Amino acid sequence: MAERPEDLNLPNAVITRIIKEALPDGVNVSKEARKAISQAASIFVLYATSCANNFAMKAKRKTLNAGDVMSAMEEMEFERFLQPLRQALEAYKKGQKGKKEASEQKRKEKKNITDENDKSRDEEEDEHMDDEQEGENEGEEEDVEN
Amino acid sequence: MSGKNMEEKVEQATNSKNISLPVSRVRLIMKSSPDVSCINQDALFLTTKATELFVQHLALSSYKNGSGKETNTLSYSDLANVAEETETFQFLTDILPKKILARDYLKSLEEMEKDDENL
Numbered sequence: 001m002a003e004r005p006e007d008l009n010l011p012n013a014v015i016t017r018i019i020k021e022a023l024p025d026g027v028n029v030s031k032e033a034r035k036a037i038s039q040a041a042s043i044f045v046l047y048a049t050s051c052a053n054n055f056a057m058k059a060k061r062k063t064l065n066a067g068d069v070m071s072a073m074e075e076m077e078f079e080r081f082l083q084p085l086r087q088a089l090e091a092y093k094k095g096q097k098g099k100k101e102a103s104e105q106k107r108k109e110k111k112n113i114t115d116e117n118d119k120s121r122d123e124e125e126d127e128h129m130d131d132e133q134e135g136e137n138e139g140e141e142e143d144v145e146n
Numbered sequence: 147m148s149g150k151n152m153e154e155k156v157e158q159a160t161n162s163k164n165i166s167l168p169v170s171r172v173r174l175i176m177k178s179s180p181d182v183s184c185i186n187q188d189a190l191f192l193t194t195k196a197t198e199l200f201v202q203h204l205a206l207s208s209y210k211n212g213s214g215k216e217t218n219t220l221s222y223s224d225l226a227n228v229a230e231e232t233e234t235f236q237f238l239t240d241i242l243p244k245k246i247l248a249r250d251y252l253k254s255l256e257e258m259e260k261d262d263e264n265l
Contacts, residue, residue, distance in 0.1 A: 008175050014166045015201060022202035023209055023220065032222040037204055040225070040238050042175055044200045047237055048193055049176040057181070064176075066188035073196060077234045081199045088165075088195045089188060 010041050048072050167194050207232065 015038045019029055049064070051072035056064050066089060073081050172194045176185055205220065211231065212224030223245065229238040 008178060010167055010171055010197075014168070018166060018198055018201045019205045019220075022205045026218065027209065028219040029205075030219060030221045033208075033220050033225055036222055036225050036242055037201060039241055040204055041197050041201050043238060043241055045172055045175045045193060045197055046179055048196060049179040049182060052189065052193075053179065053182050063184040063186050064182065064189045065186040066192050069189045069192040069196065076237075078196070078200070078203075080203070081196055084199060085192055085195055089192055092191050093188070 008042055010038055012038060015041065048076065051075050165191070165194050165198060167198055169194050172197060204228070204235065207235070 012034065016029070016034055019034065019037060023029070048069065049072075052064050052068035055068040055071045055075075056062070059068075070082060070085065073079065073085065169190055173185065173190055176182060176190070176193060204225070208224040208228040209220045211228045212220065222242075225238075226242045226244045229235045229242040230244065
């Protein structure tokens, strides 16, 4: 699988949005500047990864973990990121845990329902019910994210 | 923290874990780095979030450092300037070189050659 240069770029639309949100209202950004920031962001990822990897290797680990990334930020002199990153990570973990528990709960509930229905319905109807349940899942997940 | 109501907490949580950059793309870039074998999910999230913070920081710093107030535009030269002048952005100098006019470059080449002749 060959890696083409464009594959290592981040999507322009998202980069543009982040830039606009950071700058005061009404400020324009030249196309050249946008492209440059996008490239800088890719370099940042590489630099951060390389730095974090050094910490992992020092600890004789093969897997990069959250602590390595935090250490890398400090090393790169981006201490200003540490606090917001910690908060974001906490919220992210809570969200993951919540989703996991919620989907496990749903699975349990469905199992109870389908167990009861299995006795009375044939296979075709079960497949139809699975589709309906998937639809329900998507709806519920959207609520959680909002 | 305990004073906040449920709604606020949920909103804050969604905003904090809400990242715009695609995690899969960030992962791709990370994997292209030599010697990197596995990346833990939390590490991937943090790197993605950090990159967003970086984009904000670079854009705002460049704008503040530049002549933005007059032109109301963030230009490439603002970025190149901040990369050269600010220590934390110096790793970007290779990809954000300052631009000079061709004739100025040729002029400085000529002067360099004259210096060589004089030596």
